[in-house]
Amino acid sequence: MPLPADLQQVFIHAPFRNDAKILQSLLETHDIPSEVFASEAALAEALGDVLPGALIVTQEALTDRVRDIVREHLAAQPDWSELTAIVLVEKGAPQATLLRHLTEEWPGSRPVFYQRPLATLELLSGVQSALLARIRQRDVRDHIALERELRHELNHRVKNILASVNSIFQMTARASQTLDELKQSFGGRLATLGGVHSALFEAGGEAVDLEGLVSLVLSPYATEGGTGSELSGPEVSLNKDAATGLGLTVHELATNAIKYGAWSVPTGKIRIDWSVKGADFELTWTETGGPELAAPTRKGYGTRYVRAALQNLLGQPPEIRYEASGLVLVARGPRRHIESPSPPDRNEPETVGP
Template identity: 50%
Template sequence: MKDVPIDSELDWVLVLAPFRKDAEYIAAFLREQEIEVNATNGDGGLADQLALSPGIIVVTHEALNPHVVARVALHLAEQPDWSEVPIIVLLERTAPIARIRNQLLKSWPGARLLFHTRPVAPLELVNGIQSNLLVRLRQRQVRDSIERERELRLELNHRVKNILASVKSIFQMTKRGATSVEGLASDFSGRLQALSNVHSAVFEAGGEEVSLSAIVALTVSPYNSDGISRIDFTGPDLVVSRDAGTTIALCLHELITNAIKYGALSHPDGHVELLWSVATNGSSELSLHWTEVGGPTVREPTRQGYGTRYVRSALGSLFGAVPEIVFAPEGFRFSVKGSLTRISTRQ
């Protein structure tokens, strides 16, 4: 009999019948119902057929010899936890059904055994097979759910480790620049909030990428309230990686903190203009500009604070270029530019 091509994800029926006419007869009316069937007489081809993972096995009374029983038992023992293979046994009416059932239950403990006595009506057999194909579908759905749960656990473990590593890094960074316990607590809390903003944006985006506009909006939102905009931002809606978004959010937080302490945001009429743009000169280049306006007269410090050093280092590494920092009297300015490919996988 010609075998049908088998897709391992589409359940099919293996018929074990030593009499060729039996196999042809069973296969014929199953195929009429568009059920895929392969058949074997239980000799040399059985191992190969079982290796293709049939969804259901139909075995006739005559095929229940020690070789077939042992080979099927080995196949059942190799099944994963989610799999309970239905086996439909076609017995002669005069066969000792109870004894055969008990023997097979001992030999095939991992099977879902169903018995029919012959002659069996084609419709009855087809209905039984279709019902068990549905059982196999449910089993595969359980398998997929278990696999998804396993992948989610691994992903959660990975993300928790990354978050904890980020928190540890932020704490060490904050501790090195702290001059008091109150300052440490305040700065650490603010940086954690910036990190939280990124993870919230990524979660809402549903992947490992996030909108740059969303990152900026979440980071500056505490400073734009009650209809007053202290930080104006504009730029194309780019998608950046999680790591790039985290870095940008943390650096924006440092710039905001600096502006609140010493710059434009320390003055009632001061505000910040944040602009990013993409220029195409052979390759896409992203530019980011931070400009403070309306604040106190700026004087270049004799020593750069840790926040400024962090922003210079972090964004310089992210963009692959040295940022430009200008302590202009009319307002602090910061700008950096670099290849968009370093920040976003989409072009």
Template identity: 35%
Template sequence: MSDLADASILFLIRAPIRNDAQMIAKVLAQDGIASAEMDGGADPRLFQAGTVLVCTQEGLTEELLETLDAVITRQPAWSRFAMVLLLDGDQEAAAVTARLSGLLADGIVTILHRPVRPLEFRTAVLNATRTRRKQLEMRDHLELQLELRRELNHRVKNTVATFHAIYRMTMRQSETLDDFSEKFSGRLRALSKVHELLFDADRAEPVLRELVGAIVAPYTGDEGHIVIEGDAVAIDREHALSLALVLNELATNAVKYGALSKGGGTVKITWQQDPVDSTFIDLQWEETTGNKIIAPEKDGYGVRFIRSAVAALAGNTSFDYRSDGLFFAMRVSIANSS
């Protein structure tokens, strides 16, 4: 396939006389480039992120110029609208160019004078494609950075909430300052253990029971209100990281809102390895509280994160907000299929 072809980029053709539009489309198709004839000067596809306009002199109507003005005015900071104009080499073409100079100050325009040599046209198309491709890459990069910032902000908030929950739990269970100090430092070491399990390259692949135990250890008190039942299943390190984030999200929510928020509640974590496909497990997280809970009206960021993380591991989830606590279940991959 030609290096010009890009599924994210569409060339709109505005050539209203003779069979110019069909001829341009045929040339573009030789390189596998997607194109379409414009429906009119106000074609809404001009506002799409990956659009490039190929326009003949006859197609530059007042309606199109007004639309281009709106496109350029509304385009995001990462975008500069790309155009290839096919003009006649006469005074009228010069007048057209003059009219466009102000309009396209924030765009990228290539002007070719007819008759246009095939190589000249192909070069212009290549440049426009590369320009749009780079812009879309920049858009994706900015969107990724924004999502990472949101995720970091969420992680920081959860970390602060975790420390606060551990502090409150330890205060409630401690009789003396020395008792508090010992328990609190021990729970902080347990948090560090999770990081060690996931990121120490010298360790063997983490075992699920060990990973679950490390994640919930900071919240385990004298009452023994966290129960863990499941086989010692080994997990690929890459899968373990995603699974740990999911379990940590559940634990954080439990100490903020659920069974571990006020004491007296219980959390039971169980899992079974699929007897047919050993690369999958079915895990249940069941909370029982001492008071009635109310199901949220809509999914928060944490729930959306859990669904996304599990889906990335070819899994699925279910949330059941029962009268006495949350019942969460997921089927998730713990290793790549061989």
């Protein structure tokens, strides 16, 4: 069910006398957006498309059809939603009986009754309370969506870590002559992989050297005579956001290279170049020596993440080319988005690759 931007519009169904006009004028006076639905068909169509901030309906308009329309809407609303239905009743109306019936018929709603003639402040207070409740519900919706996305990302990252561990083991095994050598080399590379993740998420706001960061991210995959990478570019001091964004991007590209690209074969090579010209920054990731690539028919999570991360960091999406010789990615943007005002602590990691 599509949602309006803020769940703040009040739906009014009061088809008799001048009730609808009076109610809408009152709400507009207090800057509360509303829409009047004179017919049951119009109300049904609107409730089938959006979630209103609240519903105001008069007692005489509560026909069996209107009750069914509201019930169908409530059955389709998401779990986090609870619509406040404000019912305007006549003096002497059996409110207790009506409340019992509506509570049974409209699960997922909070019926509220106001007796006519209306007290203006009382009605406004009820509408504003309903809209405040919608704001809280919207926050719940956003938290649920964020939690779902975080679970998705966590699942993706766990799979990538497992793929990285498996690849590191395979590369280490090929280069090891004895079991002891395999144990020592593999254990060291696993420790390095853990250090990469710690460095990315615990930078503490300090400046990070770009070459040192890329070397650190790629170091778990370095083997003597095995996987190769070449780095070239001037000294660049990254701010924390750039270090995290570029570090995770390089890790994502390396994981994809292990699965499908240059590093899926022993002869594959990766070259990372970057440059700073005036106010512009550019980084190029080039794979060679791997299997012939074709553009994928669908974009996986990794590709979507790389595009989104570089778009957010540099203000424009990267250029990605699937060439016969291998993947090429070019990221460009203003250098002010990635540079730190303070120089990094240049603690150079071990050389990566042969």
